[in-house]
Amino acid sequence: MKSVSHRIPIVVSACLLGWKVRYDGKDKRHDRALALLQGEWLVVPVCPEVAVGLGVPRQPLELVSGAKGVRIQGAGKKGVDVTEALNHYARQIAEREPAIAGMISKSRSPSCGLAVSLHDPQGGILPEKVQGRFVHSLLECLPGLPVIEETDIDEDRKWQAFIDAVREYARHR
Ligand code: SF4
Numbered sequence: 001m002k003s004v005s006h007r008i009p010i011v012v013s014a015c016l017l018g019w020k021v022r023y024d025g026k027d028k029r030h031d032r033a034l035a036l037l038q039g040e041w042l043v044v045p046v047c048p049e050v051a052v053g054l055g056v057p058r059q060p061l062e063l064v065s066g067a068k069g070v071r072i073q074g075a076g077k078k079g080v081d082v083t084e085a086l087n088h089y090a091r092q093i094a095e096r097e098p099a100i101a102g103m104i105s106k107s108r109s110p111s112c113g114l115a116v117s118l119h120d121p122q123g124g125i126l127p128e129k130v131q132g133r134f135v136h137s138l139l140e141c142l143p144g145l146p147v148i149e150e151t152d153i154d155e156d157r158k159w160q161a162f163i164d165a166v167r168e169y170a171r172h173r
Pocket residue numbers: 013014015016021022023046047048049050106109111112
């Protein structure tokens with residue numbers, strides 16, 4: 001196993017690591033992700049929603065398209081808008097962990113997912129899918145950062161492509 005200082009940091013949605021941080025108080029532990037991360041990688045767990053002060057359990061969030069662009073706020077127009085807070089947290093992570101070379105993200109999450117349902121202001125679902133607000137901001141800070149969702153980890157070809165991209169990204173930073 002490599003020493004900590006030689007491992008490449010990879011951000012991982014904390015619920016995939018078994019942390020009970022989801023809105024419903026549960027986790028989404030992904031055993032294969034945990035096994036694959038042994039050894040070579042330095043895991044940087046993040047739960048953006050908890051990091052910006054939302055509790056566990058909490059009201060679920062959703063993405064809404066409006067005059068100010070895509071916002072993340074309490075589902076059903078209830079609750080807080082945490083768009084700016086998540087943007088700020090993503091910038092903090094990028095500054096605090098400048099060697100980050102990849103992310104394993106939770107699919108369909110309005111914070112962490114890569115292709116998430118988007119609502120109109122009246123609550124209807126729009127046809128397009130967009131990035132969750134945390135991962136979107138992280139990619140603005142770290143352009144080209146390789147990101148894989150847990151739903152793709154079980155495909156060896158996709159996992160290997162991700163790892164190759166992470167090594168390449170780390171080499172060119
Ligand atoms: S998907 Fe992201 S924001 Fe939601 S519980 Fe998991 S780590 Fe937290």
